[in-house]
Amino acid sequence: MKIFLATKNKGKIKDFEKLTEGMNIEVLSILDDIKIPDVVEDGTTFEENSQKKALEISKFIKITTISDDSGLCVDALNGEPGIFSARYAGEDGNDEKNNEKLLQNLKDVPKEKRTAHFISVVSIAFPDGKVESFSGRADGEILFENCGDGGFGYDPLFYSYDLKKSFGVASPEEKKSVSHRGRAFRKLIESKILESKNNVSKFENK
Numbered sequence: 537m538k539i540f541l542a543t544k545n546k547g548k549i550k551d552f553e554k555l556t557e558g559m560n561i562e563v564l565s566i567l568d569d570i571k572i573p574d575v576v577e578d579g580t581t582f583e584e585n586s587q588k589k590a591l592e593i594s595k596f597i598k599i600t601t602i603s604d605d606s607g608l609c610v611d612a613l614n615g616e617p618g619i620f621s622a623r624y625a626g627e628d629g630n631d632e633k634n635n636e637k638l639l640q641n642l643k644d645v646p647k648e649k650r651t652a653h654f655i656s657v658v659s660i661a662f663p664d665g666k667v668e669s670f671s672g673r674a675d676g677e678i679l680f681e682n683c684g685d686g687g688f689g690y691d692p693l694f695y696s697y698d699l700k701k702s703f704g705v706a707s708p709e710e711k712k713s714v715s716h717r718g719r720a721f722r723k724l725i726e727s728k729i730l731e732s733k734n735n736v737s738k739f740e741n742k
């Protein structure tokens with residue numbers, strides 16, 4: 537089946553391509569030269585923003601759509617940047633500036649207080665307007681400098697407790713197995729929502 541991936545983040549697209557490898561799912565995205573509108577992320581939770589992205593883009597694209605809203609929550613910063621992770625260094629920031637700001641804000645925080653977690657809320661929206669969300673979490677701590685250049689976003693600064701290494705040096709396979717996004721996506725698959733929806737539409741088409 538075809539699913540559209542409602543994201544403008546190429547790092548996320550790579551993660552989802554890895555997550556759907558070997559499954560009977562064809563992932564379509566902006567990499568297929570499909571233009572999508574910007575979705576204003578004005579919700580107050582990961583779930584609200586995630587559902588908004590999936591719903592608005594599925595209405596636009598008219599096929600089943602998956603979105604991800606995610607972020608990094610740092611205990612010493614009272615959970616920041618959280619839902620504002622992409623905009624941490626400002627609206628015209630980027631991954632590098634966000635990482636610099638994070639290191640700066642944690643410069644006096646010792647190792648044992650640098651605990652953090654990633655959250656991902658993956659939503660699936662169907663053309664009939666139905667939407668469901670699944671969340672995943674990955675625990676770790678924030679390093680004192682970049683480690684590795686793999687992945688995207690905060691990956692080089694995130695030491696994963698599961699992998700005992702940074703996401704920046706982890707292989708795509710390793711990150712898939714323990715990441716917040718991997719955990720959320722596997723919940724979606726295990727929920728069987730794809731099969732049930734698929735069967736319903738096959739039945740209705742008869």
Ligand SMILES: O=c1nc[nH]c2c1ncn2[C@H]1C[C@H](O)[C@@H](COP(=O)(O)OP(=O)(O)OP(=O)(O)O)O1
Nearest residue numbers: 543544545604605606607608621622688689690691
């Ligand atoms: O596995 C990850 N590894 C590293 N960094 C990550 C990860 N997962 C989320 N993050 C960071 C990147 C971005 O700063 C923010 C997500 O923001 P978020 O709004 O969900 O995504 P986005 O704006 O990059 O793309 P889009 O909204 O089009 O899906 O958290």
Ligand SMILES: [Mg+2]
Nearest residue numbers: 544577605622
């Ligand atoms: Mg975003």
